[in-house]
Amino acid sequence: MKLIIGDKNYSSWSMRPWLLLKHFGIPFDEVLIPLNEANTKAAITEHAPSGKVPCLVADDGSSVWDSLAICETLAECFPQHAMWPRDPVVRAQARSVSAEMHSGFGDLRSNMWMNIRASFPGKGAAPGALADVARIDALWRDCLERHGGPFLFGEFGIADAMYAPVVMRFNTWQPALSKASAAYAQRVTAQPAVHAWIDDALRETHRVSVYDTCA
Structure with missing residues (x-):
């Protein structure tokens, strides 16, 4: 493949x-x-x-x-x-939160884009983006509380992969997160596959100027 x-x-x-x-x-x-x-x-x-x-x-x-x-x-x-949870009820929830990420959070995407090499703490804090951050924080906390962690539905799967770029955004823009969500973001960042992606990103030399600057 x-x-x-x-x-x-x-x-x-x-x-x-x-x-x-x-x-x-x-x-x-x-x-x-x-x-x-x-x-x-x-x-x-x-x-x-x-x-x-x-x-x-x-x-x-x-x-x-x-x-x-x-x-x-x-x-x-x-x-x-087990990319999706084996239990059909839990799997339906995992599909729902993944689809919500896939189709939603437009303000977050527009105001806090992914740029792993950058650091824009406190910027991009438009009201709509902060509302998206709050929804994601609540969603993560709910999944972690229901399923016991360490990832959204227990073990790392599709739902976590769907939100991994959000973790990258949060690492760059550093919006305020709850203690549980901040700890989850740290666990995702430390995952070997995620760490490998970050390492590759840091070694890239190609730049897109529109994403490298923030007013």
């Missing part, structure tokens, strides 16, 4: 399926296409009909794009790994 991704420093969508593949030890080849360049869309479209990353290309040449769709496909293809 091949996973087509963008810059690890910036591409929150790419991070999610990459983490699952790495965490569960599933072999794949990585194809990284720098973002915001003149040929970026054309290069991605060679693999992904959407022209967006990420995209998973199977051995037979078929493609799956969109991070959540890729995660669902991986869960189906590798059922020996």
Whole structure:
């Protein structure tokens, strides 16, 4: 399999399926296409009909794009790994919180974008972004209380991979978090697959100026 991704420093969508593949030890080849360049869309479209990353290309040449769709496909293809919780009721909750991340939190995305190399403490604090932070904090606390941690549904899975880029945002922008959510963010950051992604991001030399500055 091949996973087509963008810059690890910036591409929150790419991070999610990459983490699952790495965490569960599933072999794949990585194809990284720098973002915001003149040929970026054309290069991605060679693999992904959407022209967006990420995209998973199977051995037979078929493609799956969109991070959540890729995660669902991986869960189906590798059922020996509990990417979703085994219990159907808990699995439904995990799907719900993952879909909420996938489709929501637009103000957070706009005001606190992912830039792992940057540090913007206290900035990006628009009212809508702070409301999104509060909702995420409450969601994390609820999952941790219900399922006992150390991750949202016990062991690291799709739901945690979906929120890992949010953890990267929180590390950069440093909004106020509850004690439980801050501890969860630290655990996610310390996960070997997440740590590997961060290390790669810090070594990247390609820069996208619009994401490297904050007024």
